[in-house]
Amino acid sequence: MSDISKYCTGETLLLDCGSGGRAAQRLIQDLFISRLGNPTLNRLDDAAYLELKGPIAMSTDGYTVDPLIFPGGDIGSLAVHGTVNDVSMLGARPRYISAAFILEEGLDLGLLAHIVESMGNALKTAGVLMATGDTKVVPRGVVDKMFITTTGVGEILVPNPPSGSRAAEGDVILISGHLGNHGLAIMSSRAGLPLPSDVRSDSACLNHAAQALVLNLPDVHVLRDPTRGGLATTLNEIAQQSGVVFHIEEAAIPVLDSVSQGCSILGLDPLYLANEGKIICILPAHDAEKALEIMRSFPEGQNAARIGRVKAATGHEKTGQVILDTRLGGKRLLPMLEGEQLPRIC
Amino acid sequence: MSDISKYCTGETLLLDCGSGGRAAQRLIQDLFISRLGNPTLNRLDDAAYLELKGPIAMSTDGYTVDPLIFPGGDIGSLAVHGTVNDVSMLGARPRYISAAFILEEGLDLGLLAHIVESMGNALKTAGVLMATGDTKVVPRGVVDKMFITTTGVGEILVPNPPSGSRAAEGDVILISGHLGNHGLAIMSSRAGLPLPSDVRSDSACLNHAAQALVLNLPDVHVLRDPTRGGLATTLNEIAQQSGVVFHIEEAAIPVLDSVSQGCSILGLDPLYLANEGKIICILPAHDAEKALEIMRSFPEGQNAARIGRVKAATGHEKTGQVILDTRLGGKRLLPMLEGEQLPRIC
Numbered sequence: 054m055s056d057i058s059k060y061c062t063g064e065t066l067l068l069d070c071g072s073g074g075r076a077a078q079r080l081i082q083d084l085f086i087s088r089l090g091n092p093t094l095n096r097l098d099d100a101a102y103l104e105l106k107g108p109i110a111m112s113t114d115g116y117t118v119d120p121l122i123f124p125g126g127d128i129g130s131l132a133v134h135g136t137v138n139d140v141s142m143l144g145a146r147p148r149y150i151s152a153a154f155i156l157e158e159g160l161d162l163g164l165l166a167h168i169v170e171s172m173g174n175a176l177k178t179a180g181v182l183m184a185t186g187d188t189k190v191v192p193r194g195v196v197d198k199m200f201i202t203t204t205g206v207g208e209i210l211v212p213n214p215p216s217g218s219r220a221a222e223g224d225v226i227l228i229s230g231h232l233g234n235h236g237l238a239i240m241s242s243r244a245g246l247p248l249p250s251d252v253r254s255d256s257a258c259l260n261h262a263a264q265a266l267v268l269n270l271p272d273v274h275v276l277r278d279p280t281r282g283g284l285a286t287t288l289n290e291i292a293q294q295s296g297v298v299f300h301i302e303e304a305a306i307p308v309l310d311s312v313s314q315g316c317s318i319l320g321l322d323p324l325y326l327a328n329e330g331k332i333i334c335i336l337p338a339h340d341a342e343k344a345l346e347i348m349r350s351f352p353e354g355q356n357a358a359r360i361g362r363v364k365a366a367t368g369h370e371k372t373g374q375v376i377l378d379t380r381l382g383g384k385r386l387l388p389m390l391e392g393e394q395l396p397r398i399c
Numbered sequence: 400m401s402d403i404s405k406y407c408t409g410e411t412l413l414l415d416c417g418s419g420g421r422a423a424q425r426l427i428q429d430l431f432i433s434r435l436g437n438p439t440l441n442r443l444d445d446a447a448y449l450e451l452k453g454p455i456a457m458s459t460d461g462y463t464v465d466p467l468i469f470p471g472g473d474i475g476s477l478a479v480h481g482t483v484n485d486v487s488m489l490g491a492r493p494r495y496i497s498a499a500f501i502l503e504e505g506l507d508l509g510l511l512a513h514i515v516e517s518m519g520n521a522l523k524t525a526g527v528l529m530a531t532g533d534t535k536v537v538p539r540g541v542v543d544k545m546f547i548t549t550t551g552v553g554e555i556l557v558p559n560p561p562s563g564s565r566a567a568e569g570d571v572i573l574i575s576g577h578l579g580n581h582g583l584a585i586m587s588s589r590a591g592l593p594l595p596s597d598v599r600s601d602s603a604c605l606n607h608a609a610q611a612l613v614l615n616l617p618d619v620h621v622l623r624d625p626t627r628g629g630l631a632t633t634l635n636e637i638a639q640q641s642g643v644v645f646h647i648e649e650a651a652i653p654v655l656d657s658v659s660q661g662c663s664i665l666g667l668d669p670l671y672l673a674n675e676g677k678i679i680c681i682l683p684a685h686d687a688e689k690a691l692e693i694m695r696s697f698p699e700g701q702n703a704a705r706i707g708r709v710k711a712a713t714g715h716e717k718t719g720q721v722i723l724d725t726r727l728g729g730k731r732l733l734p735m736l737e738g739e740q741l742p743r744i745c
Binding site: 068069071072073074075076077078096097098099100101102103104105106107108109110111112113114115117119138139140142143145149151152153154155184185186187189190191192194195196197200202204205206209214216217218277278280281282286290294327388389390391392396397 | 423444449455484491495537538541563624628
């Protein structure tokens with residue numbers, strides 16, 4: 054179990070740190086610039102000047118995860134990974150991100166420093182710079198501790214970038230590793246349940262792997278990270294966007310035994326749990342082995358597997374459907390998530 | 400007084416609208432895409448594909464304003480104006496923004512629709528497209544109604560863009576209109592105090608005026624919008640960044656009589672109140688008249704005025720100081736904001 058209290062120093066955030074005045078200036082210099090600073094950020098103009106060549110990929114996400122620190126990461130590393138990954142899924146090299154912090158009056162400054170430090174480490178691993186930011190402090194009770202919204206931009210590397218609308222008949226569907234770890238880690242951590250040591254969030258930056266895929270395999274049709282709603286929901290979105298049917302082999306989907314068992318106990322389905330370090334890659338069958346080899350050359354892709362095929366709708370099937378070939382030899386629809394398994398999962 | 404209840408429909412936001420599943424998809428289509436849609440946003444990939452030529456300006460801000468609707472605007476129009484304006488201050492043409500919504504379970508959907516509609520109108524006036532977005536729904540009590548974080552990107556139009564570090568001895572300081580309206584409007588609205596009809600937020604997009612300034616006057620040294628902390632704090636920041644001293648003439652600063660009176664009653668100083676539709680422009684004296692003429696050609700710049708000069712530090716002065724020449728003929732330091740006048744002003 055992670056323990057927030059070990060980072061707490063007892064020094065707390067005051068409301069006037071969000072005023073735009075002198076206290077805000079001190080907070081920005083002492084806490085943020087010292088951990089995230091670089092020549093672009095340090096200019097501290099209203100907007101950052103970015104040396105980027107178009108076309109550009111842009112993505113944004115708000116992070117509200119509870120608890121702030123969980124096995125395998127924290128809201129800071131997650132806010133970097135999530136946005137870096139989304140930019141990468143468009144075949145782009147993420148270069149800069151921005152971060153807007155909304156902080157509750159009274160937040161422990163040691164905890165905040167730990168989270169900002171964690172963002173800095175994640176950015177370093179990704180090779181991405183913090184370009185600009187914003188800090189708001191709101192009165193106690195207006196927000197639960199802290200939210201971070203990150204926005205990433207990067208240069209699109211290939212002339213015909215991957216898109217959820219490009220899955221085509223004859224393509225195969227690959228996944229870069231075990232599913233469900235992030236969702237189960239958050240859920241168990243929040244509930245205070247003990248976890249086997251291999252159940253940790255998979256939160257990681259995927260930009261290096263995604264870049265290797267699109268630069269070596271010009272026919273990568275779709276890259277997407279199955280976050281909220283899990284693999285099942287993300288596959289449904291892609292099948293709808295592309296107007297095709299997906300056939301997924303249940304037995305081929307990589308899930309850790311400990312995650313399967315944890316999910317059974319909690320009544321969760323790993324196919325609907327959020328992942329924060331996995332890539333779905335859809336491309337022509339003849340490129341499948343090469344793509345798996347590339348994925349497996351990265352630590353976060355060592356358990357990459359081929360899990361299904363893309364077909365046109367036949368018989369009673371409808372375009373946009375995801376059909377699961379079950380372990381028992383049957384077939385069933387794998388629908389999009391209905392309802393909400395886990396609020397504040399990311 | 401604005402009245403939130405008139406937009407409420409009684410239909411409320413459910414937690415599963417933030418799940419990434421089917422309910423989220425419906426919310427996005429019915430509420431967001433219908434009001435903000437365009438070919439870039441409608442692709443709904445993890446990242447948006449932007450046709451932009453570098454170099455690029457990027458800016459982000461989180462909006463937590465209370466109340467959500469106030470005289471002269473709402474959190475939606477404010478979140479567009481604020482970020483469009485920050486991008487513009489770097490001599491850039493804002494082209495795209497992203498928006499991340501963090502919404503409280505139970506939020507009225509009619510109110511949300513009104514705010515999203517207002518964002519759409521503000522974007523249309525600015526000539527900026529919504530490129531991508533994110534929606535999180537958090538349980539009741541985790542956030543007070545809603546926050547919006549917007550991030551803007553645009554093309555830098557001039558080879559030597561304005562920056563807070565470029566104010567130079569001999570420059571003059573211009574302001575595009577009356578100060579303090581936004582801060583007083585929010586404060587009075589929150590307190591339920593009646594306001595004279597001319598005290599409304601000045602929230603407006605400044606990109607067209609800023610663009611006219613930098614394209615017609617290549618020697619514009621600084622553009623900045625005096626938001627949180629007001630004119631006084633923003634001038635201190637610029638004087639520090641540039642290593643100069645500012646001399647400001649109190650009698651030349653445009654403030655509406657009704658705002659002066661309202662501030663007297665509430666114990667506020669209009670020089671420290673946030674503005675959301677004003678430009679500080681610093682440039683060589685020989686360009687001042689032309690700059691004022693350009694500002695006055697826009698509705699939001701009709702009361703533009705010359706308010707001060709940039710000097711090197713002499714005698715007891717220190718670089719980074721802002722010195723006010725008072726109406727009574729004296730001089731006093733105009734320091735940066737200490738403490739917090741107004742949380743949740745933007």
